Amino acid sequence: MVKDEHWIGIDLGGTWVRVAVSDENGHLVAKIVEKVDKSSAEAISDQMIRLIRFLCNKQGFSIKSLKGAGIAAKGPLIQAEGVLIHPTTIPFDCVPITRPISEELGIPACLINDAVGAALGEKKFGAAKGLSNYVYITISTGIGCGAIVSGTLLLGKDGNAHEVGHMVIDYEGRLKCGCGKRGHWEAYCSGSNIPNFVRISLEDMPKKRVEESLLLRMVGGDLSRLCAVDLFAAAGRADHISARLVEEIGILNAIGFANVTNLYDPSLITVGGTVTLKNSTMILDPIRKHVKDYVVNRIPKIEVTPLGDDVGLYGAIAAALTYI
Numbered sequence: 445m446v447k448d449e450h451w452i453g454i455d456l457g458g459t460w461v462r463v464a465v466s467d468e469n470g471h472l473v474a475k476i477v478e479k480v481d482k483s484s485a486e487a488i489s490d491q492m493i494r495l496i497r498f499l500c501n502k503q504g505f506s507i508k509s510l511k512g513a514g515i516a517a518k519g520p521l522i523q524a525e526g527v528l529i530h531p532t533t534i535p536f537d538c539v540p541i542t543r544p545i546s547e548e549l550g551i552p553a554c555l556i557n558d559a560v561g562a563a564l565g566e567k568k569f570g571a572a573k574g575l576s577n578y579v580y581i582t583i584s585t586g587i588g589c590g591a592i593v594s595g596t597l598l599l600g601k602d603g604n605a606h607e608v609g610h611m612v613i614d615y616e617g618r619l620k621c622g623c624g625k626r627g628h629w630e631a632y633c634s635g636s637n638i639p640n641f642v643r644i645s646l647e648d649m650p651k652k653r654v655e656e657s658l659l660l661r662m663v664g665g666d667l668s669r670l671c672a673v674d675l676f677a678a679a680g681r682a683d684h685i686s687a688r689l690v691e692e693i694g695i696l697n698a699i700g701f702a703n704v705t706n707l708y709d710p711s712l713i714t715v716g717g718t719v720t721l722k723n724s725t726m727i728l729d730p731i732r733k734h735v736k737d738y739v740v741n742r743i744p745k746i747e748v749t750p751l752g753d754d755v756g757l758y759g760a761i762a763a764a765l766t767y768i
């Protein structure tokens with residue numbers, strides 16, 4: 445029988461929902477991952493409740509012994525009301541999160557933007573322990589950020605501060621972002637949009653060289669089949685065109701990192717998200733090389749998060765420990 449205090453951390457992404465039980469020191473006792481049930485707005489909290497019950501049964505302790513639940517989710521959201529409002533990755537106008545969990549399970553719950561939560565998680569459990577000025581950046585399906593400035597986690601009026609993925613990095617606006625506006629950072633460099641950047645870049649390159657590239661062979665000559673993973677795989681096998689595009693993505697990322705550094709003046713930036721974690725050298729080396737061309741503040745250390753795939757869970761647990 446487990447006697448320690450336990451907390452629930454939930455990382456609600458666009459595709460996957462991860463649920464973990466943690467002790468008060470952030471040690472993950474058990475976790476489970478499922479595809480998000482998007483059949484209705486209510487199905488999302490129902491799924492979380494079911495997964496919390498499942499984990500508690502599995503670990504042999506009662507729901508009543510839980511101290512609370514933290515939920516880190518992609519926004520936009522209203523943190524104080526515990527709801528997602530027109531979330532970018534879930535097709536409903538309003539998704540209630542904390543109230544159904546609290547009412548059904550009788551435990552307190554809090555909501556936080558996932559990248560903002562990750563910054564808090566890194567501060568409590570990861571590489572930012574003891575730091576007063578620190579930023580977390582995720583490069584994944586989208587691009588997001590969380591910032592601790594002079595010891596304070598920046599939240600904004602609703603908890604949606606630092607939508608850095610929607611900062612303009614290309615005033616010509618060659619690519620349209622998922623939000624509908626042009627020239628935004630994540631329209632070029634996020635996992636779901638890198639293929640668009642590759643396609644417009646290849647239009648400007650000599651046709652023969654493109655046709656002879658490993659990249660084009662890997663997609664059977666059909667660029668509409670291209671995924672970000674193909675670009676990094678081809679670059680890793682010394683395909684010249686792919687390596688050049690990875691470098692150009694690095695320059696655009698460096699502009700984003702310089703903007704963030706100029707805004708928040710951190711001493712450390714840790715970086716997570718699937719695109720980073722799967723290609724850490726190809727993502728971080730060009731950023732470190734080019735950020736000096738755009739930054740005015742002293743350049744911070746830039747490292748991969750040591751919390752890996754679980755950074756969202758740690759963020760959720762850190763939020764629960766902080767706000768409940």
Ligand SMILES: [Zn+2]
Nearest residue numbers: 610621623628
């Ligand atoms: Zn945008």
